Amino acid sequence: MKTKLGIILVCNCLFSLFINRGVGATETINTADCSFNGHLLYGKIQLVDSFPDLTVQVVSSFPDLKVQLVESFPNQCGQWQIVTSFPNTKIQIVESFPDVKIQYVDSFPGLP
Template identity: 65%
Template structure:
């Protein structure tokens, strides 16, 4: 029969493993330093779609992965999005849960926080 110390040690390792696995998906949703996510530029002409997006985003008020500013022209730097109906650089779907990225809508200083 196993002693109590061995059981506590095994349980502690199990709890640590579960905690690490639970934290892994939360850290996966980060844009790269060059303002891309899985090869998609996070600036430029953006089309909102209901299916088959390039990325799924959730709008948040705090702790975003990307700060986004909507512009009418020259969406040429990180976080600047211009909405279009055709020929987008990026197709985005808004979701309430399980996003690829969390974005915050801003009036100034778009980009990676």
């Protein structure tokens, strides 16, 4: 009986470990180059409905990144120029389970 209980406990621990790794609990924004998993969080951004590089949720508080929409020269962390072709990063807006949470701002973009 103790052997079966031990095996179940070990299997449960391993299962929860793999579930947490699959969700991406260890993935964070790289502050050195303002990227997430190698994808830039500034520059020319294309909004897509499928096959994104990153999924993003728009929030009004506690963002991972503050985003300023610009018309040209998006070369600071958090500055996005929305384009329809030749993007640096493809973004899909989602309601839940995002890679990054953003908040739109008029000034002072970047990491909070």
